[in-house]
Amino acid sequence: MGKTSKDKRDIYYRLAKEEGWRARSAFKLLQIDEEFKILDGVTKAVDLCAAPGSWSQVLSQKLNERNTSESLKIVAVDLQPMSPIYGVTQLQGDITELSTATNIISHFDGEKADLVVCDGAPDVTGLHALDEYLQSQLLLAALNITTHVLKVDGSFVAKIFRARHVTLLYAQLKCFFKEVYCAKPKSSRQSSCEAFVVCRGYNPPEGYTPTMKNPLFCEDYDQEINQLAGPNRVLVPFVACGDLSGFDSDRTYPLDLSELGEEFKGHRYEYRPVVQPPTEPAYKRAVQLKKANKLEKEHISKIKDVYEKSGSGDKKRAPDSSTVDERASALVDDDVLGAFASCFV
Numbered sequence: 001m002g003k004t005s006k007d008k009r010d011i012y013y014r015l016a017k018e019e020g021w022r023a024r025s026a027f028k029l030l031q032i033d034e035e036f037k038i039l040d041g042v043t044k045a046v047d048l049c050a051a052p053g054s055w056s057q058v059l060s061q062k063l064n065e066r067n068t069s070e071s072l073k074i075v076a077v078d079l080q081p082m083s084p085i086y087g088v089t090q091l092q093g094d095i096t097e098l099s100t101a102t103n104i105i106s107h108f109d110g111e112k113a114d115l116v117v118c119d120g121a122p123d124v125t126g127l128h129a130l131d132e133y134l135q136s137q138l139l140l141a142a143l144n145i146t147t148h149v150l151k152v153d154g155s156f157v158a159k160i161f162r163a164r165h166v167t168l169l170y171a172q173l174k175c176f177f178k179e180v181y182c183a184k185p186k187s188s189r190q191s192s193c194e195a196f197v198v199c200r201g202y203n204p205p206e207g208y209t210p211t212m213k214n215p216l217f218c219e220d221y222d223q224e225i226n227q228l229a230g231p232n233r234v235l236v237p238f239v240a241c242g243d244l245s246g247f248d249s250d251r252t253y254p255l256d257l258s259e260l261g262e263e264f265k266g267h268r269y270e271y272r273p274v275v276q277p278p279t280e281p282a283y284k285r286a287v288q289l290k291k292a293n294k295l296e297k298e299h300i301s302k303i304k305d306v307y308e309k310s311g312s313g314d315k316k317r318a319p320d321s322s323t324v325d326e327r328a329s330a331l332v333d334d335d336v337l338g339a340f341a342s343c344f345v
């Protein structure tokens, strides 16, 4: 690939270089701000998963333009090291680890941030369900840190994947924020399921105590989670149904229940077929083969011979006509070869 091919293909990549942003992602935050004005009035911000630093650049530039106040504070964190950015305190660490979270919080020293942003993305594995899960865990780690450092009414912006379980994340975020939006900036490729939650009006449930003891960080579930109280730990009623005279499902009972005593007198065992067997059970083919005696060991080795000679495993090769007789003697038809291929090859 030539040096200029990415420049040609991607206008935002080109513009980022022209305007001095470290990554094209800068435009995503700028476009979110254009729409939601999330940077208005912000003097303290946290940038989670910040490397190489284009969102921190946007924060530094915009907040410094809009404020003369000495109290500007921007803290940026990433697994990777970053080159320095004016006015940005940089930390290196994993945001899913308690020590990193504690480090970020210590930089606020009792003060609160107006805004937390997180553009975090785990290394994509290509397994969609796993990628979606890892992304949601990163977002929950960011939310956890946010509950410690964000002031009431503050804002939180984070990358999400708009995948199957995203509504659960929205519901979780809605417990903490008055407004939750899903934003897709123009600079985020349409072909990608990437989007950003824009959460405004931080408003934790009454009595909620920010804690790092959530399932993500906890080492001893029993010690940590089971000690939480109030809205931090929701308990739902456990209801046992049925009275004590019901059969115990963990016990094995005699076939003839009459053996259990007078109460079951006359209750003799009688075999009955299942009330409604499955219509297309996975084992249907196996039952058919078994009935035709085609699952015997010696038969399977005959099928294997025919399979190999007929070239059934080689889609490009036509079946060999010389095997026709052998097939007949081995009771092997195309169905059997197919079943053989799916089970043994």
Ligand SMILES: C[S@@+](CC[C@H](N)C(=O)[O-])C[C@H]1O[C@@H](n2cnc3c(N)ncnc32)[C@H](O)[C@@H]1O
Residues within 6 Å of the ligand: 022, 023, 025, 026, 048, 049, 050, 051, 052, 053, 054, 055, 056, 077, 078, 079, 080, 093, 094, 095, 096, 119, 120, 121, 122, 123, 138
């Ligand atoms: C898309 S990049 C962020 C780009 C950045 N917003 C910018 O504008 O330059 C995603 C970043 O998430 C970071 N990351 C992924 N998992 C992380 C974790 N558990 N803790 C901290 N950073 C993480 C990666 O190291 C990577 O630098």
